[in-house]
Amino acid sequence: MKKKFKCEVDCANCAQKLQDALSRLDGVEAISVNFITQKLTLTAADERFDAVLDAVVKKAKQIEPDTVITA
């Protein structure tokens, strides 16, 4: 499943860093953090999607505390 979320990030480099780190998370098939559109696109298996999303949000907070991810 592929889903888009709103993702507030402060700078282009932060978005890049987020994307690098989040793509290494377990269960993430593909992820992109777009600074310009402020969008996060996550692809993960349907049955695990919510769990993966939780992990993504948690990790994002850790790397960039300002990040806000909303549906």
Added chain:
Amino acid sequence: MTAKQKRMRLRILAALALFAAVLAADRLLFPERLPTAVLSALYAVPCLVVGWDVLQKAAVHIVHLQAFDESFLMSLAVAAAFAIGAYPEAVAVMLFYQVGELFQSVAVGRARASIGELMSIAPEYANLETEDGVSCVDPDEVEVGSVIVIRAGERVPLDGVVLTGESWLDTSALTGEAVPRHVGASDAVYSGCVNGEGTLRVRTTRAYEDSTVARILDLVENASEKKARLEQFITRFARVYTPVVTVGAVLLALVPPLLLHLPFGDWVRRACVFLIASCPCALVISVPLGFFGGIGAASRIGVLVKGGNYLEAVAACDTMVFDKTGTLTKGSFRVVRLLPADGTDAEELLRAAAHAEALSNHPVAKSVLEAYSGSVDPSRVTDGSEIAGCGVRALWDGEELLAGSGRLMERCGIAYEPCGEAGTVVYVARRGRFLGSLLISDTLKDGAAEAIGALKAAGIRRTVLLTGDREAAAREIAAQLGIDRVDAELLPADKVARLEAILGAERSGNVAFVGDGINDAPALMRADVGIAMGSLGSDAAIEAADIVLMDDDLRKLAATVRIGRSTMRIVRENVAFALLVKFAVLILGALGLATMWLAVFGDVGVTVLAVLNAMRCLRLDQK
């Protein structure tokens, strides 16, 4: 400005005033040095006012072991400056940094807003016709085959076919075309257009997620994910740059003082310059923003570019290969000349041809009927049959009529005069007697010649025409348009082979293929850049092509090439400028010639300039 940005502006102004006061007090009121503790406390006030959030963020990052972060690097630089007693510089660094961040945030916000305008084509609701009247629903919920009502001034929410009503649609958001399009019963309408004066009842043919507007939005949003080579290079570069420069800063602060016993203060100052210059933001933001702007500028004129990489590719094009029918020509045929045989007049020839073709719906037959001004009584025409690839046969008042190619005439044993003119020729015979021939040709699109001329002016050096049509017809069109090379009488498979030959030959630039997307998907995919024409509502073309011209206007090709070239130039300027300034700051910093002020400019100043420069991409070719 957003509330957040206004708050920041207030903090900056307050800090600036405090800083000025402290500086004045320090330098003028107490020329003899105040105790260090007092001084650092005084200077810490403006520094904290403007930069407490940076310090806080840095602290959080340390906890999470995320060292190479802008706020951390800045905080470290400021702390180091305080430690060596460079108080005014420390405050200035923080102040400058925040001013730069604010500028950057405003500039990016602007860019985002301009791009947002492009995205504003999404419909918010649909008026669904149900058993108990019309209800307003989310376009997402409307099922295929439902009936929706589109009132005057409303946006078409879903693709469909008009059942009743007549109106003019403003398609400018999709195609950049200012002239509204007329629609009536049984015409297709596309989501994203704005309805004019009339009310339309429309049967939907697609769900929202498959509708034109959703697909376009999806394309534009995802375009920034297909990264150009230059962008990939910068991303990789940034990943290495920051750690290397940070390590450089640490070495600079420790090695000379410890090994060579040079003064700590001076070398820490130089290290601070390194820390400040190590942020890669100017590089990381300017490249994708430039491409985004270029893609935005293109979509404003109705050209969809599916990614930064395609903009990069089209900028490097020097050859364009065209398909003929439907691309350079309208794909609609027209009788251009009547060539009656001896003893027949033109009127008689045309009347016979029109009756022969009356029962056929081939495009050629339609053009013959269109050319005939008299009326055709279908009841007098019987026994119509099509002889595949040759023509038609029918009985008119019991008399046999034949209309078709030379092969048909030969097959029926009719003595005819072959016509050597360019175009499609229809030979007509009645009761075994040759009446003459009709010359039919496809009409060129408006502005086709102008478009080819503009492409050449934009730097496309070679244009090639590939067609299945006869050599003579193709040559004439090429001559009219000023196309350099013609490959005629090709079967569809030959077109790809010919394109491959061009791709394989020695060449200096990229090769673009321009087609109407109807049966040239293989060629569109094979070329360096596949450009599909007039694709409003055509899925196959949007799928196969890299660049899609939403309306039929060939003139936009040159504009697209120009946008691609300008975007690349702006992006390259940004990269060169940012790298140059960064390296200059690093070298001067290491030599002890650069101040921290200069270093801050090297970071945020360059970022702001790069963002402003990248924004120029948005305004390209807005004619």
